[in-house]
Amino acid sequence: MKAFIRGTGVISPQHTFLESNFPETLIETNTNLFRCIEPSYSEYLNPIMARRMSRVIKMGIASALRCMKDANLEMPDAIVAGTALGCLGDTEKFLKAIIADDEQFLTPTSFVQSIQNSVSAQIALHLSCTGHNFTFAHKGFSFESAVLDALMLIDEKEVETVLVGGIDEMTDHNYFFYKKLGRWKTEQINSNSLYTSTTKGSIGGEGASFFVLSKKQTPGDYAELKGVKTIYNPANPGQIQNKLAELFAENNIKSSDIDLVLYGLNGDVRTDHWFTSVMENYLKNIPDGVFKHLCGEYQTASAFAVGLAARILKSGVVPDSILYGKLKPETVRNILIYNSYGNNHSLFLLSGLTGQE
Amino acid sequence: MSSKVFITGIGIISAIGNNVEETLSSLQKGESGIGKLDNFSSRHRDHLAVGEIKESDDLLKTRCGVSQTSRYSRTSLLGMIAAKEAMLNAGIIDISQFRTGIVSATSVGGMGVAENHFLEYLDPDDDNKFLDYINTLDCSDSTEQIAAHLGITDYLSTISTACSSSANAIMFGARLIKHGIVDRVIAGGTDSLSRFTINGFMSLKILDEQPCKPFDASRNGLNLGEGAGYVVLESEAAAKGKNILCELSGYGNANDAYHQTSSSPQGKGALAAMQKAFVVSGLSPDKIDYINAHGTGTEINDLSEGLALRQLFGDKIPHFSSTKAYTGHTLAAAGGIEAVFSILALQHKLVFPNLNFNTPITELEMIPAQSLIKGVQINHVLSNSFGFGGNTSSLLFSKITA
Numbered sequence: 001m002k003a004f005i006r007g008t009g010v011i012s013p014q015h016t017f018l019e020s021n022f023p024e025t026l027i028e029t030n031t032n033l034f035r036c037i038e039p040s041y042s043e044y045l046n047p048i049m050a051r052r053m054s055r056v057i058k059m060g061i062a063s064a065l066r067c068m069k070d071a072n073l074e075m076p077d078a079i080v081a082g083t084a085l086g087c088l089g090d091t092e093k094f095l096k097a098i099i100a101d102d103e104q105f106l107t108p109t110s111f112v113q114s115i116q117n118s119v120s121a122q123i124a125l126h127l128s129c130t131g132h133n134f135t136f137a138h139k140g141f142s143f144e145s146a147v148l149d150a151l152m153l154i155d156e157k158e159v160e161t162v163l164v165g166g167i168d169e170m171t172d173h174n175y176f177f178y179k180k181l182g183r184w185k186t187e188q189i190n191s192n193s194l195y196t197s198t199t200k201g202s203i204g205g206e207g208a209s210f211f212v213l214s215k216k217q218t219p220g221d222y223a224e225l226k227g228v229k230t231i232y233n234p235a236n237p238g239q240i241q242n243k244l245a246e247l248f249a250e251n252n253i254k255s256s257d258i259d260l261v262l263y264g265l266n267g268d269v270r271t272d273h274w275f276t277s278v279m280e281n282y283l284k285n286i287p288d289g290v291f292k293h294l295c296g297e298y299q300t301a302s303a304f305a306v307g308l309a310a311r312i313l314k315s316g317v318v319p320d321s322i323l324y325g326k327l328k329p330e331t332v333r334n335i336l337i338y339n340s341y342g343n344n345h346s347l348f349l350l351s352g353l354t355g356q357e
Numbered sequence: 358m359s360s361k362v363f364i365t366g367i368g369i370i371s372a373i374g375n376n377v378e379e380t381l382s383s384l385q386k387g388e389s390g391i392g393k394l395d396n397f398s399s400r401h402r403d404h405l406a407v408g409e410i411k412e413s414d415d416l417l418k419t420r421c422g423v424s425q426t427s428r429y430s431r432t433s434l435l436g437m438i439a440a441k442e443a444m445l446n447a448g449i450i451d452i453s454q455f456r457t458g459i460v461s462a463t464s465v466g467g468m469g470v471a472e473n474h475f476l477e478y479l480d481p482d483d484d485n486k487f488l489d490y491i492n493t494l495d496c497s498d499s500t501e502q503i504a505a506h507l508g509i510t511d512y513l514s515t516i517s518t519a520c521s522s523s524a525n526a527i528m529f530g531a532r533l534i535k536h537g538i539v540d541r542v543i544a545g546g547t548d549s550l551s552r553f554t555i556n557g558f559m560s561l562k563i564l565d566e567q568p569c570k571p572f573d574a575s576r577n578g579l580n581l582g583e584g585a586g587y588v589v590l591e592s593e594a595a596a597k598g599k600n601i602l603c604e605l606s607g608y609g610n611a612n613d614a615y616h617q618t619s620s621s622p623q624g625k626g627a628l629a630a631m632q633k634a635f636v637v638s639g640l641s642p643d644k645i646d647y648i649n650a651h652g653t654g655t656e657i658n659d660l661s662e663g664l665a666l667r668q669l670f671g672d673k674i675p676h677f678s679s680t681k682a683y684t685g686h687t688l689a690a691a692g693g694i695e696a697v698f699s700i701l702a703l704q705h706k707l708v709f710p711n712l713n714f715n716t717p718i719t720e721l722e723m724i725p726a727q728s729l730i731k732g733v734q735i736n737h738v739l740s741n742s743f744g745f746g747g748n749t750s751s752l753l754f755s756k757i758t759a
Contacts, residue, residue, distance in 0.1 A: 001536065091494075095553060098556050111556070112617055117746045118617070121746025124747060129612060131612065133610065134516065134518060134610065138496065181491065232510050
């Protein structure tokens, strides 16, 4: 199961939306929290409608529409979203209203927008897309499930193109809750020193990344998405290696064919050993890169990584700012992404396209 | 890769029974589970009719065989009970015999607990006694707990598309098998009642204070319910030599692209979902013997769904009923629960009555089954589930031919 990445639309803490200053000018944070650089929505949304929409819905629609434009596509055959927490801002808002007025005087707006599939539904509404419309909400498998659904759809009969994305916002409340749960570092660090940190916790992030996946190749495509794998609650890195072997076998490649591995290292001393162990034991001497110093940690951060990989494969340029080890690839043909969120581990394989400038 | 997907086990808990046997008995006797809200307080308690499971969380924990001090949301507990029953019903003892996955659906997850502690979560000086329940708001929380309860590790995913969620979970599970990702999938959904959803639907003014009346001219809204329903999907190879309940012969999902909460007047999305299910199955509408309709009892849904059925079936509408007046609308669990009802209809040659129906909707002139119909040949059942965000899904269950 494979598909071509025809277009991308990425809203992130970096200047990825119009790619004007990315990756030349990088944004860093000293607050242990990355927030997205939001575009001007007026180009994508009617201001009256936009005023009623929550932030995550606006980010989702804008990145989806930007992606459609980038792919030069009018209408996808299906829309699939992955979002672990959905429209959390509205959930919190409605919950607070219930408590504040003891279940009285409630208006439905925030309830309606709190529903997990609001982003994919609003995109469908905006595009008048009546095709298959799924939303996956499973922590670090949200975007992974969405991509698998899209690849299966493309492998099935009728579907030629799927708009697929990963979206999560970090609300103030949620950042605070996660802080209580010990997910963030207690000391403030600069995002650029994320990987030299030796303490517990990471830094928070968010993002909305959409992709048009297509059955057929068209000129200007970014890359070929060759597979996605998930590993739930592995007992040891050997289980990651087993899935890597599966992924490589399905694509008739060896680990030495991988030119760059993007690791989901997040600076948390409790979990980063998973990545270093796989790096040292199974993917030795392969140039490696990282991305969470650019987007922060969130459940659908792998979507940011796929956007980054697609960009590298199209441009042929590996920015120095993402390199982790000493090795820098000369040419990039195959990129592997290994990410995790808690005990949800995942792998993606992308390949560049020949005949591309 | 399997070209067919079989169902080998079913499990259910809802207001009309704690397992398949009790459920079937209530369905046959026409005993509704709609009544007053008992398990938690709400300002609207006296003006609500709900399909509540009359067991406390502690009782549910006992039923699951987990300790009383364990931290499970009600949503997880309901899911664990129904999914376990489905697995046992399928005769699965060794989970590692085949690659097994779970695709579960929920809308509000563990809101029932978290909503009571939200202010504590916001308080920096709180003793954090209930802090771990924050994670239950994550839809995957119940899925991972059910998976742990059953020993499933090969593939896990969670779908949340409002009221069509678990129909989509079943559909996705079947496709995972057809694509060879796994050999078996436990698929369905779970949701528990919460003040969050009660107030949400109340603010939308679509709750009937009385037992709901699907497809009736005087219908006045829906009743919320809670529960869980799961099926065991297996590939041809995995199901070989087993007692096969039926085939999941067709499925389809589409989008109305009309309004965030309202169905399109002509039921465009509903029609498209049903048509897709027929394409996948290769069946024509005249083969359908029973339709388990979405039929929530709201003004808009029933008219729109009815018009879609009219467009598809013309004058020859097969037996149909909505079973929402038994269970209430169990939101993300509805597709799983009604999949179990559809399979029971196939197995026992039954058409379940659409309770509380008196007068047909003028525009439709459609009369659902009003009492239990027994001993009819039922080879193919269509089940509809529609959700907010214009999400429409249809599943087709077929008796297997020897």
